Amino acid sequence: xxxxxxxxxxxxxxxxxxxxxxxxxxxxxxxxxxxxxxxxxxxxxxxxxxxxxxxxxxxxxxxxxxxxxxxxxxxxxxxxxxxxxxxxxxxxxxxxxxxxxxxxxxxxxxxxxxxxxxxxxxxxxxxxxxxxxxxxxxxxxxxxxxxxxxxxxxxxxxxxxxxxxxxxxxxxxxxxxxxxxxxxxxxxxxxxxxxxxxxxxxxxxxxxxxxxxxxxxxxxxxxxxxxxxxxxxxxxxxxxxxxxxxxxxxxxxxxxxxxxxxxxxxxxxxxx
Amino acid sequence: xxxxxxxxxxxxxxxxxxxxxxxxxxxxxxxxxxxxxxxxxxxxxxxxxxxxxxxxxxxxxxxxxxxxxxxxxxxxxxxxxxxxxxxxxxxxxxxxxxxxxxxxxxxxxxxxxxxxxxxxxxxxxxxxxxxxxxxxxxxxxxxxxxxxxxxxxxxxxxxxxxxxxxxxxxxxxxxxxxxxxxxxxxxxxxxxxxxxxxxxxxxxxxxxxxxxxxxxxxxxxxxxxxxxxxxxxxxxxxxxxxxxxxxxxxxxxxxxxxxxxxxxxxxxxxxxxxxxxxxxxxxxxxxxxxxxxxxxxxxxxxxxxxx
Numbered sequence: 001x002x003x004x005x006x007x008x009x010x011x012x013x014x015x016x017x018x019x020x021x022x023x024x025x026x027x028x029x030x031x032x033x034x035x036x037x038x039x040x041x042x043x044x045x046x047x048x049x050x051x052x053x054x055x056x057x058x059x060x061x062x063x064x065x066x067x068x069x070x071x072x073x074x075x076x077x078x079x080x081x082x083x084x085x086x087x088x089x090x091x092x093x094x095x096x097x098x099x100x101x102x103x104x105x106x107x108x109x110x111x112x113x114x115x116x117x118x119x120x121x122x123x124x125x126x127x128x129x130x131x132x133x134x135x136x137x138x139x140x141x142x143x144x145x146x147x148x149x150x151x152x153x154x155x156x157x158x159x160x161x162x163x164x165x166x167x168x169x170x171x172x173x174x175x176x177x178x179x180x181x182x183x184x185x186x187x188x189x190x191x192x193x194x195x196x197x198x199x200x201x202x203x204x205x206x207x208x209x210x211x212x213x214x215x216x217x218x219x220x221x222x223x224x225x226x227x228x229x230x231x232x233x234x235x236x237x238x239x240x241x242x243x244x245x246x247x248x249x250x251x252x253x254x255x256x257x258x259x260x261x262x263x264x265x266x267x268x269x270x271x272x
Numbered sequence: 273x274x275x276x277x278x279x280x281x282x283x284x285x286x287x288x289x290x291x292x293x294x295x296x297x298x299x300x301x302x303x304x305x306x307x308x309x310x311x312x313x314x315x316x317x318x319x320x321x322x323x324x325x326x327x328x329x330x331x332x333x334x335x336x337x338x339x340x341x342x343x344x345x346x347x348x349x350x351x352x353x354x355x356x357x358x359x360x361x362x363x364x365x366x367x368x369x370x371x372x373x374x375x376x377x378x379x380x381x382x383x384x385x386x387x388x389x390x391x392x393x394x395x396x397x398x399x400x401x402x403x404x405x406x407x408x409x410x411x412x413x414x415x416x417x418x419x420x421x422x423x424x425x426x427x428x429x430x431x432x433x434x435x436x437x438x439x440x441x442x443x444x445x446x447x448x449x450x451x452x453x454x455x456x457x458x459x460x461x462x463x464x465x466x467x468x469x470x471x472x473x474x475x476x477x478x479x480x481x482x483x484x485x486x487x488x489x490x491x492x493x494x495x496x497x498x499x500x501x502x503x504x505x506x507x508x509x510x511x512x513x514x515x516x517x518x519x520x521x522x523x524x525x526x527x528x529x530x531x532x533x534x535x536x537x538x539x540x541x542x543x544x545x546x547x548x549x550x551x552x553x554x555x556x557x558x559x560x561x562x563x564x565x566x567x568x569x570x571x572x573x574x575x576x577x578x579x
Contacts, residue, residue, distance in 0.1 A: 059469075061468070081468075083468070083470060083471070084469060085392065085470075088388070088389040088392055091389055092389065092407075114385075114414070115376075119414070120379075121376070121377070121378075121379040122376055122377060123377070124377070125368065125372070125373045125376040125377055126368070127367060127368055128360050128385055129385055129386070129387055129388075129413065129414075129415055129418075130359075130388055131388040131389060132387070133390070133409045133410045133412075133413035133415045134387045134389040134407070134408065134409030136412065136413070137408040137409065137411055138408060159414050159418075160412075161413060161414070163411075163412030167412040168412050171412055171438075172411075172431075172435070172437045172438065173431065173435065174408075174431065174437060175411060175412070
């Protein structure tokens, strides 16, 4: 067997792997990443450690084979027809894990995709609520934020498209069971909401455990904890030890570079 | 015994209605202040020849209900729209419809923005003639704040813990008319989609008091199965009041397998949102073409890849 010496992993590839890791353990669910880096991450997870997941071709079928991102003409091994109406049925079944963007996100995971300023007459109209309200109360969600800064990680979002843990706390048992913000992956770090109960306390809450808050899970190689804290507009929970996000394996690098994104579309989100 | 369904040479029996009409016939049946459903999805299989007919008509004060694409931007920019009810407004390859963005930022239209799935339930409730369908979608998000008329309902049935779940009641869309575009139809109004997704066009047809269907080609009933399987015949004539033959009628949106999206045309359209002069020129050249035939003539005169 010929060993290929590959160039070291770049930040975009670390991010794709971090998104792939969000799907670990999901099994037979609809893996539904939206956006270039999320699609590469989702397809990477299925091509490696989550082979049971099902994925759309981003048009209207579930395709069993690994497809290159942005290649609408790729040959598909079709396993089912999945027109848009059926996607909503899957959302409501709970058997889905979506990756969405977030123009703004706060400490409890409230996401804004809709508008900047007053939604009645926005300063900037963004994509809208889209499917976020339904997604969050039905199944797992991961967010991808390619521009980690105090403009995107904010104390309070202008519009709540996808509700975070504080908004969901008063809702039904069924919704609280299904609501899960698995990860927030940014260009700098990986966050989650898995801090132990006590760590949810805020001084302002008088020491009571409040709704789950965002925790720094890992920092990408080359990034410092201080940089992430600086770029975050609210108090992140920062554990004493913050590991580095893992590097892609050789096989993952091969899949990303040769199979899932041979044209390097992922570079666009990283100013490449 | 296995029954197969194939195209038939049988002639259609007499007495079936012939619903063929022109775009302008459809406009004559619409009136100011109506609530109009528009089929398709984003910049995909939109009934654009009918949208342009509205654009050049005197119709005004409309409420349009759709998974929105360029029809929202065009009709808003022309001042035809009082309110847009939508799950999103996108051109697909251009994620946010630029004329819609402008209308929102300038506050020129009222909006009812719903979760994409919740929007489906508004159509479904109307099609089934029930006042609402319940859903989780919207709970916890600002969808409720943005739509103060949206109410919740409490389940009459207890869950396993004996509590009664609260859900959002998505009201039925009261549609005066729906406009949809199909690949093929017969003169009686049986519609056929040949692409990968019907979207919600069958529900638009069933939800509305009247439905006008444009299509790429009107064919004899017996020919409908020449190009697609039984499963593509999703619009029965029961729910169709008028049939307009409009080849390339979805242009510049896509209408597979007949043609893809005219991306160059769409980019040019999108660019007019930031250039008032270019917008006036676009209106004059494309939206004020006196008929769909005239529009196609202008398109052919431009040359290039227009479908």
